[in-house]
Amino acid sequence: MKILFLHDNFPAQFGPIGEYLAKRGWDVTFGTQRQGAKSPFIKTFNYKPHRNITKGVHPYAATFEKAAINGQAAARACLALKATGYSPDVMMAHSGWGPGMYLKDIWPDARYIGYFEWFYQPVGPDVAFLSPDERLSEDQLLRTRGRNAPILLDLAACEYGLVPTNYQKSQFPADLGAKLRVLHDGVDTDAYAPKAGARxxxxxxxxxxxxxxxxxxxxxxxxxxxxxxxxxxxxxxxxxxxxxxxxxxxxxxxxxxxxxxxxxxxxxxxxxxxxxxxxxxxxxxxxxxxxxxxxxxxxxxxxxxxxxxxxxxxxxxxxxxxxxxxxxxxxxxxxxxxxxxxxxxxxxxxxxxxxxxxxxxxxxxxxxxxxxxxxxxxxxxxYSAAEIYAKKAKMFAEPNAPFRPSTSA
Known part of the structure; x- marks a missing residue:
């Protein structure tokens, strides 16, 4: 099985599961903006936006333009990879920043699994909590809604999405959340273990x-x-x-x-x-x-x-x-x-x-x-990584498995 991960950072959420899969015979490739990203188990390549957002761009559209430019950079790097004969079975990208926006246009037959962390509300629970007396301007409210545009494109394109916690899933509208499965990234419980008498x-x-x-x-x-x-x-x-x-x-x-x-x-x-x-x-x-x-x-x-x-x-x-x-x-x-x-x-x-x-x-x-x-x-x-990685490996390997929404890890 060939799997492609895209994330602006490295190793981020995908590095550990990528190494787990590689050690079990998977062909793992990771595209990232981070220069010098290396792993003995994962093949890496870079993408880099060729320009910043347009000066004077409409503020409601700024987040989307930034994601589109980043998505274009990732797409160009993926097209170069495709020209070598590479074709993944599974693709997974971090949503919101744009790297996965055009994956389905490059490899339409590969399964695309989105990784989602947050859906923005005009007055989000974080903002209401930290600044309960702050009154946002109409422009601020409308601009916040526009931040969801890249996320919505990924939700439309992916076969299904993963989200780490139930609370994070609860931020998505119910009809969109039906496409999301709650499954955490996992914690290495062998490494993160108590040590008696530690100083x-x-x-x-x-x-x-x-x-x-x-x-x-x-x-x-x-x-x-x-x-x-x-x-x-x-x-x-x-x-x-x-x-x-x-x-x-x-x-x-x-x-x-x-x-x-x-x-x-x-x-x-x-x-x-x-x-x-x-x-x-x-x-x-x-x-x-x-x-x-x-x-x-x-x-x-x-x-x-x-x-x-x-x-x-x-x-x-x-x-x-x-x-x-x-x-x-x-x-x-x-x-x-x-x-x-x-x-x-x-x-x-x-x-x-x-x-x-x-x-x-x-x-x-x-x-x-x-x-x-x-x-x-x-x-x-x-939340043991060993168990969660095994669940993800099985999920990624099932080409025609129907998606079954989940509300817990």
Missing amino acids: LVLPGLDLSHVDELVTYVARGMEPYRGFPQFMAAAAEVMKRRPNANVVVVGEDRVAYGKKLPEGDSWKKRMLAQHSYDETRLHFTGLIPRDQYLKVLQASSVHVYLTAPFVLSWSMMEAMSAGCLVLGSDTDPVKELIEDGKNGVLVDFHNVQAIARAIVRILESPAKYAPIRAAARETIVAK
């Missing part, structure tokens, strides 16, 4: 003496992932727990939502607004996976806050590693975590409640051991 030692950071370690992980430092609330709570925790250390993993940038003016950042704002013992506050930046795992394994309490939006892999990896996850009481988190059973939930906006919960956990770590164990059990039972 954190990273290059340039030795916290082997620390008994109380509060951890936070996100791609960026931003309101969507509750960074301002976490930092405000961390300042309070550090006052109440003089031996507690805080480790923040991620880049000083905004990955989701509105960007700040040049030279400004949420990290700078929080450090200016709150008082910290900076000998106990550690920003690691982006770190390799093996170091990131060490952070999770040494964590006393791992804080994960998110607006109603796409759920981060990091929360699930933390659960798999046996972390005590203190999560926001928001729908994406509640899909996996039941308060007091396999994690602890807290009001996203209530800084004092977040701080109190962290302190309670630090005061009585043994009390929460069963919750840590249950967190890992949740991931092993429902």
Whole structure:
């Protein structure tokens, strides 16, 4: 079987399943914008948009033009691949950015499986949650609806689509959601496993003496992932727990939502607004996976806050590693975590409640051991990569299997 993946990034969601398939005899090819993308198991090629969007393009159409230009770049690279005689049996592309928009025009007989993460609403649950008093202009409302155009084209073209969580599927209109199957990307539960007595030692950071370690992980430092609330709570925790250390993993940038003016950042704002013992506050930046795992394994309490939006892999990896996850009481988190059973939930906006919960956990770590164990059990039972990859391999290999909508992983 030949399978083609398209994603602007690499390895992203497709690299691990691609390697799994390749090791089982599949011919796996991956097209990406990322230069230098390599894998010993996967053949890779690049595509690159030849220009930016048109200056002065209608703002409602800007997202679609950007996706179309990207789709054109991917299509040209795929046509060059086709000229060599290559023809996939299955194609899978990340929807919204455009790389898969023209796949069916190049290989009409190949099955196209879309990968969908989000459907935009004029006033989305994320925006309403973070800025309940903000009144959007008519232009902002109409422009948001236009962001769905590339996603709708992919939905129309694909045989069916995969979406990682039930919450993400619930954002799609019901008649379109009928074409989507909920199946997560999977967590490597063998790699992300607890390590008894783990202490954190990273290059340039030795916290082997620390008994109380509060951890936070996100791609960026931003309101969507509750960074301002976490930092405000961390300042309070550090006052109440003089031996507690805080480790923040991620880049000083905004990955989701509105960007700040040049030279400004949420990290700078929080450090200016709150008082910290900076000998106990550690920003690691982006770190390799093996170091990131060490952070999770040494964590006393791992804080994960998110607006109603796409759920981060990091929360699930933390659960798999046996972390005590203190999560926001928001729908994406509640899909996996039941308060007091396999994690602890807290009001996203209530800084004092977040701080109190962290302190309670630090005061009585043994009390929460069963919750840590249950967190890992949740991931092993429902989100193990080994089982999910096997399901996907079977799904991809069935050429004429009728699509059966699913509401769970």
